[in-house]
Amino acid sequence: MAELLYRVGRLCARRAWAVVATWAVVLGLSVGGYLAFGGALSSQVTIPGTRTAEVTDQLAARFPSASGGNGTVVFHTSDGSPFTDEQKAAIGELLRSTADLDGVAAATDPFATQRQVTEQAGQLTAGQRQLDAGRQQLDRAQQQLDAAKAQPGAPVAQLDAQQQELTRKRAELDAQATKLDLSQRLLAMSAEIRLVSEDNTAAVAAIVFEEEQLDVTPETKEAVVDHVSAGVPAGVGADFSNEITQAVPEVLGVGEVAGLIVAAITLLVMLRSLIASALPLVGALVGVGVGVTLSLSLSGVVDMLSITPVLGVMLGLAVGIDYSLFILNRHRRQLLHGADVHESIGLANGTSGNAVVFAGATVLVALLALNVTGIGFLGLMGTVGAICVAVAVVIAVTLTPALLSLLGLRVLSRKARGDIARHRAGDAPTEPMTRNRAVLTAVAGLAALVLIALPALSMRLGLPDGSSEAQDSTQYRAYTLIEERFGEGVNGPLLVVAELPDPVTGDDLLAAQVRVGERLAAQGDVTAVAPIGQSSDNLLLAFQVVPAQGPNSESTERLVRDLRGLSPLDGGVTLGVAGSASGNIDISEQLSDALPIYLSVVLGLSLVILIFVFRSVLVPLTATLGFVLSLFATFGAITAIFQWGWLGAVFGIHDPGPILSFLPTILIGILFGLAMDYQLFLVSGMREAYAHGAPARLAVRQGLHAGRAVVTAAAIIMISVFGGFIFSHTAMIRSLGFGLAFGVLADAFLVRMLLIPAVMHLLGRSAWWLPGWLDRVLPNVDVEGAALERSHPVTPRVGEQPRQASTVG
Template sequence: MAELLYRLGKFASRRVGVVIVAWLVVLAVAVGGFLVGFKGLSSSFDIPGTASGAVTDELQQKLPEFSGASGTVVFSTADGSALTAEQRDEIGALVADADDLPDVSAVVDPFETEAQRAEQAAQVADGAARLDAGRTQLDAGQAQLDAGLAQLDAAEAQFGAAQVAPQRAQLEAQQAALTASLDELEQQSTALELGAELLALSDGIRFVSDDGSTALVNVAFSEPRLDLQEESKQAVIDYFEADEIDGVEVAFSTDIAQGVPEVFGVGEVVGLAVAAIVLIVMLGSLLAAALPIVTALVGVAIGVVGSLSFSGLVQMVSVTPVLGVMLGLAVGIDYSLFIINRHRKQLMQGAEVRESIGLANGTAGNAVVFAGATVVVALLALNITGVPFLGLMGTVGAVCVAVAVLIAITLTPALLGLLGERVLGRRARARISPAVPVQGKEVRAMSTLRAVVTLLVTVAALLTIAIPSLSMRLGLPDGSSEPADSASYRAFSLTESEFGAGANGTLLVTATLPEGLTDDEVLEKQVLVAQAIADNDDVTAIAPIAVSDDNRLTAFQVIPAEGPNSVSTEQLVRDLRDLPAIESGIALGVAGQAAINIDISESLQNVLPLYLLVVVGLSLLIMILVFRSILVPLIATGGFILSLFATFGATVAVFQWGWFAQVFGLHSTGPILSFLPVILTGILFGLAMDYQLFLASGMREAYVHGAPARLAVMQGVKAGRAVVTAAGLIMVAVFGGFVFSDATIIRAIGFGLAFGVLIDAFIVRMLLMPALMHLLGTSAWWLPRWLDRILPNVDVEGAALERKHHV
């Protein structure tokens, strides 16, 4: 591999135009594919085969009008006063004409709904009054019949049965009619009582606030959440915002207004600026500092734009391209930096330009290929989770990293060949000396006491930072986490303040009923189920909303006491699912945002151990092959686990507990993004092994060349410390730029990656690992003889190449 990369580097440095044109053609193809194939991104997350998904599938079969996505349009007066009659009429007119919007199946007029509810309540009261009147009338009739029968009995005793037989037959007919009327009255009374009970249970469901200032317009879509196009959501927003109503503000729930976050914003520009400063300080030349950024931007453009070309064939969630940008920029800059840094050192020692480029590509480039392979393996392994959107995110990220590697070992050598010695600043060129190598301070092995203290302090610090991870809750962001000036945040806040927190976390509960029920029996079962659900402490209101044509499935709208991401709502979902069967053959199913959150979180928690096993197992094999050691890969993995849980702890402290929330511009806290632990595990493991590779390979090179094991540790640290420091700072800057994104999802990912790299690169790799390697001494490089014989020598440091092509 090293020899191949050496030749590739020399070829690129000679055929600069060919390489640059080739990459421009690739970029043009990617852009062309994007223009043809890009069909938009989705803001919905879901996993097939979950409990909530099964409920949706059942609804699609029997109650399709309730299986699609839905959202809320919130109308409120600007000054908090009650909506006027004119304003209500204008809202009603908008609602009446909204059915023609794309993929919209129904739009509910809140004022008509409240009027119908009032009418139902009046009908119940009127029915009860009429039943009371009828019962009084029938009681009076029964009293008259009883008196008539008494008189008839007296006449029969005096004149005989034959004489009064016609009168008795008449009275008995009247009694039969009266009894039938009483039975019918009782049936009506039962139905009325059941209806009144359901009406009472639904009392907490409102579409117009008590003060009349706010109204909720429910929009039902014909397509499920995952199939609903962003264009259809945007059409709803455009329609309701087009005709402004004087004195009325309009906002939209996240189901409608949660759009696609911007891929590149101000924060990312600031991150790149910080990275540029680090590069200038590290390389001492503006031209040299510009190269890694230019190559990284080209790689990101090709990887992300090319991946988006397939959005018409596979559904991509909105965060997918952002993750590609994050990784493409970070590793693209770092990988190019490693090669440039090696080339500059060789030039300073008097090497010929093209020979130095080839050698740098065969040594540092070889390490880049293995480091990139580790990251790609970790990202592609996301596909084994069985979560489609997560696997696709990993695949796109892996593509961007692979492109970054290819750019680093081809375009970087070409640009270095174009610049020649100008990659060094004037002062550096003046110091070029082929005869005298650059001398540095003599390296000494650290003391054992220092190693022990470093080990104890770093482990204690990491474990302390990890403590908050013990209380981690997983979920998906709701409207409360949206930007404070966004329409979705206003909708969430208004709904919570005017209708209660639970109105933002409505649950859809289904009940399967026995076969052969009449309409009256279905009503009885509905009341039975509704009462069983209402008996749970955290249920505010419940209302039946539909019954299937075969009377086998009924659906209920349930309003919990708190919002979709609250602990109580999550527990309510679990409690409802755990309820024993109500009577025989009645089973409940639960869907809704809170239920989906739970299903996604639990699914990801279940696959995380398998994912860790596969990623760590494959990466351990790669590291055993590279380092020819058993213990080095094991302690590298152990250090990663410490840094990973410290990252989890810091993320929980900021995004769930609210520590330093103002610093990061957070106005609310909530559960941690459900797929964040898996994403962080895969990406951070790959990046951690990158730094482990660049530091430990230097240690191994020194050890193989005869340095004592403990001295080799510090020689390796000295050789790689500067470039790893710069690379770590660059990654922290790039990832940190995304912390200030408007989208909470992007903020959490950016923070987790930035903090994880900071902890792993500067504490684990540069403090903890050297201390452990020192304490292990020669045993760190132990490898069974039988394994040593069968393992190929990959020579990731390029030692053999250096001997063959001595600078």
């Protein structure tokens, strides 16, 4: 591989303009493919086959009116005064016209509906009074009839006929009383559900779409938002729930640009050349453009989560800059030793480029392994991330050599170009670290990682709701208004379906609704239960259940499990639960179940790959354990900030909640690959020094000395790029950006530069132990490109000592 990459590097250097033109064409084709074949992205996280998905499919097949996507519009007066009659009428008319928009099935007028509920309650009260009056009238008639029967010579036949009539009327009253009682019980169960707040300052309108939630197009949602926003009457504001306003997140905002600026400054400080600093950025941006647009071309044929391309941007920028930097840094050092430009490009591509290919391959394996979880959207995220990383690797070993050739010696600063003939390599350490320092470093590093990881013991998984959106967003205002004026649970109602063994109609239907509804209402943490209809075959009843707390609360999660545990009810009635809160719970549970399997696969791959690379047993074990420590430290930091709310003001966390359900799985895949990158670039230098005769403990320090500068710069660049996404307006992107930034920080600086060198010092020669039988079986990977260096030595200037090659730069 090293010899092949050497030839590729030389070829790209000689045909530099052809390579640049080729990548320009590839970028144009990928952008054209996206414009031609790209489809809409989804903001809804779904997993087929969950219990919620099964209920949703059941509703779609047998109760279509309850299966369409829906969202909420919250109307509120601007000055906090009650709605006027004119405002109510204008809102009603606006909603009637909203229902006529393409893709909208219905729009509920909250004032009309609330008025109907109030009238219904009044009718039931009036009916109860009439019923009581009728009973009193029948009682008086019965008394008169009994008195008549007691009179001598009373006409028995006539009195018997009157008695039969009274009995018939009493039976009718009893039937009416039963129906009235059932209606009153239904009304009592749903009494807490309001569409207009008690102070008459806020109203909730439900917008029902024709398609299922996942299939509602962004254009349909935008049309609703635009139409309602333009038509609200004076003195009234309108805010929209997540289901209506969720859209494709911003890929490059202010925070992301700031991250790129920090990366550019880091490159400038390290390389001391503006031209050289721009080269990795150019390559990374081209790679992101190709990788992301190529991936988005798939969105026309597969359902793609809106965060997926953002993940591609994160990875493409971070690894693209780092991989080009490794090759550039190697090339610059060789130029300083007097190497010919094209020869140096070939050697840098064959040595550091070889390591880049191998490091990229580990990231690819980890990302593609997300498909073993069996969760579609997660596997697709991994695949898109892998595409972007693969493009970054190819860019690094083709476009980077071409750009290096075009720039020539200008990749060095003017001062460095003048000092080429007098350049001396930095002196390598001649003494290993002390044993006491190694012990102290290992203990302190381990203690710090364990301490940071402790909050992970209480980590809860979920999906973001309106409370996690930016405080100035309409979604957040809608969420908080509903919470304040109508109750927390209204933001995440549950949809419960009851499958009956036999069809019911008429009074029997009303009785069945009451019987099932009261069982649901009897559960703890239920605020209200309301029947919303039945299927056309009268076998499926649907209920809206309003929890006491919000969709991400522990009590709502417990309520979903309790409701499912009720099934089957007496009489063979089976229950199913759906809704956003139920769906979040199912998705989180399935992701949690997949996490151990995926972690096992990744750790197994880690051991196998590193045994191949380092021809050692203990080095892979320490590397893998170090990865586990940094991973759980990352989980702990995420839990403390996003779930507990620590430093919330710094990171914009105003309403702490559960951790994004698929974040731990994604972090395992990405951080594993990046951890192995740094392990490779640092420990390969140690192995190389040991192979060239340095004592094992001294080799540890020499390898660390040779690689720490470029790895430090690479880690800072990654942290900057990932950290820029922390300040995104999208909750999912914020937590993902923080997790990746902190994970790189913990792994690169605590694990790879402190803990691993200390442990390897304590292990000494045993760190490189490999059983004889395994040594004979394993192929020689030569990731450092040592054989290439022997066949293509860099000739030093007169007066210099030959430089010992180093893959780390």
